[in-house]
Amino acid sequence: MNETKLLSGFSKLTKEQKIQLIASFSDHPEAVEAELKLFWNNDPLVQKQFDEFSENTLTNYYFPYGIVPNVLINGKMYMVPMVIEESSVIAAASKSAKYWAGKGGFHSEVISTTKVGQVHFIWDGNYRDLKTHFPQLKLLLLARTSVLTANMEARGGGVLDMELVDMTSELADYYQLKVTFDTRDSMGANFINSCLEEYAIGLREFVKESGIFDSTTLRVIMSILSNYTPECLVKTWVECDVAEFDDVDDALTAEEFVWKFEKAVSIANVDVHRAATHNKGIFNGIDSVALATGNDFRAIEACGHAWASRSGKYRSLSEVKIENGRFYFSLTIPMAIGTVGGLTSLHPMARFSLQLLHNPGAPELMQIASTMGLANNFSAIKSLTTKGIQLGHMKMHLLNILNVYKATEEEKARAVEFFKIHKVSHNVVASFMQSIRNGKPIN
Ligand code: MEV
Numbered sequence: 233m234n235e236t237k238l239l240s241g242f243s244k245l246t247k248e249q250k251i252q253l254i255a256s257f258s259d260h261p262e263a264v265e266a267e268l269k270l271f272w273n274n275d276p277l278v279q280k281q282f283d284e285f286s287e288n289t290l291t292n293y294y295f296p297y298g299i300v301p302n303v304l305i306n307g308k309m310y311m312v313p314m315v316i317e318e319s320s321v322i323a324a325a326s327k328s329a330k331y332w333a334g335k336g337g338f339h340s341e342v343i344s345t346t347k348v349g350q351v352h353f354i355w356d357g358n359y360r361d362l363k364t365h366f367p368q369l370k371l372l373l374l375a376r377t378s379v380l381t382a383n384m385e386a387r388g389g390g391v392l393d394m395e396l397v398d399m400t401s402e403l404a405d406y407y408q409l410k411v412t413f414d415t416r417d418s419m420g421a422n423f424i425n426s427c428l429e430e431y432a433i434g435l436r437e438f439v440k441e442s443g444i445f446d447s448t449t450l451r452v453i454m455s456i457l458s459n460y461t462p463e464c465l466v467k468t469w470v471e472c473d474v475a476e477f478d479d480v481d482d483a484l485t486a487e488e489f490v491w492k493f494e495k496a497v498s499i500a501n502v503d504v505h506r507a508a509t510h511n512k513g514i515f516n517g518i519d520s521v522a523l524a525t526g527n528d529f530r531a532i533e534a535c536g537h538a539w540a541s542r543s544g545k546y547r548s549l550s551e552v553k554i555e556n557g558r559f560y561f562s563l564t565i566p567m568a569i570g571t572v573g574g575l576t577s578l579h580p581m582a583r584f585s586l587q588l589l590h591n592p593g594a595p596e597l598m599q600i601a602s603t604m605g606l607a608n609n610f611s612a613i614k615s616l617t618t619k620g621i622q623l624g625h626m627k628m629h630l631l632n633i634l635n636v637y638k639a640t641e642e643e644k645a646r647a648v649e650f651f652k653i654h655k656v657s658h659n660v661v662a663s664f665m666q667s668i669r670n671g672k673p674i675n
Pocket residue numbers: 318509510511512513514516609612613616621
């Protein structure tokens with residue numbers, strides 16, 4: 233394809249035409265078309281629904297959907313669905329879940345559930361005048377959204393408050409209407425954005441029609457929810473006596489293990505390179521639950537990383553405390569997640585996931601997702617500070633490498649046996665495959 237030539241009208245083509253066009257750029261168009269169609273759902277109605285989630289859809293992109301059993305949270309047992317392509321995440325979470333289930337399980341509490349949205353505007357008039365009239369403006373603005381908020385209010389949520397925020401110390405003439413919301417069990421993005429756009433219109437009208445202000449002093453820049461929700465916060469933790477780690481590793485006593493574990497978390501607290509990896513491991517757990525339940529994992533990640541930087545430095549999201557011979561390991565994280573609306577009820581697997589989780593409300597799902605974050609983080613640090621991460625990782629990755637070599641079931645079984653006592657690496661797996669296919673297996 234000529235790199236500089238723009239494709240125009242692509243979105244207007246039918247799906248079939250889009251596929252043909254994309255396939256035509258390949259040397260094997262028929263094979264490409266067949267490959268793309270291979271992943272279509274057999275039921276055209278289901279496929280249509282998937283096509284309509286997004287734009288310019290050609291096919292579906294599969295990810296594995298797995299289950300972490302034995303997740304005990306606040307005394308309630310869950311089987312947690314996870315969607316993730318990375319091998320060992322589900323295995324790590326499962327190990328951790330089983331380990332902690334035998335020690336009272338995970339404990340979790342939702343601290344707050346407030347969401348935020350902002351109307352950002354430039355005001356080069358007199359701020360004091362605007363501030364004086366803000367109580368009147370606020371009443372007018374809140375009244376404007378009564379139709380939009382009625383349903384949410386009936387569910388116990390709605391608009392909580394609206395503030396006028398002076399941001400001029402950061403940017404000349406910059407102000408905000410900062411609005412807080414309770415969106416109950418929905419993530420609430422559409423609800424919040426609809427309210428905010430209405431407030432922006434109301435703000436413009438107020439300035440124009442009140443006769444108090446010069447309307448040229450106001451320029452609304454944008455109205456949008458904030459994905460930073462530090463007041464939509466959940467805390468999850470595990471705890472046990474230090475002595476209970478006695479059998480955690482052949483080479484370490486319980487005290488040595490806890491000492492190393494605590495140091496690993498401290499390192500993630502002071503070193504940004506380690507912190508990013510440490511927190512990535514936490515999001516392995518959280519994102520996979522978010523995906524399985526049809527939630528916006530990008531919003532959850534953006535929020536978590538912003539929160540990890542709240543001190544002015546990017547730090548570990550989890551914390552360790554050792555007190556009176558007890559080990560406490562916790563994760564406190566903001567998370568705007570929903571169990572109604574959006575994809576949660578449209579995507580058949582998201583619906584199934586929520587059923588499997590006994591149809592939780594959003595606060596309960598915050599607890600479940602943060603638990604999986606903590607579970608993965610515990611497993612990662614435990615492996616890193618004992619046997620290292622590669623042993624488990626490469627064992628799990630073995631099947632992926634074998635699939636690259638199109639290994640048969642029998643070859644896989646032989647490889648699994650062989651790599652019980654040999655270190656897995658791509659090269660060694662390649663040599664092993666070659667050797668058994670040549671009839672001269674290596675030992
Ligand atoms: C890999 O996806 C995640 C880890 O790197 C996390 C960590 O290092 O803590 C294992």
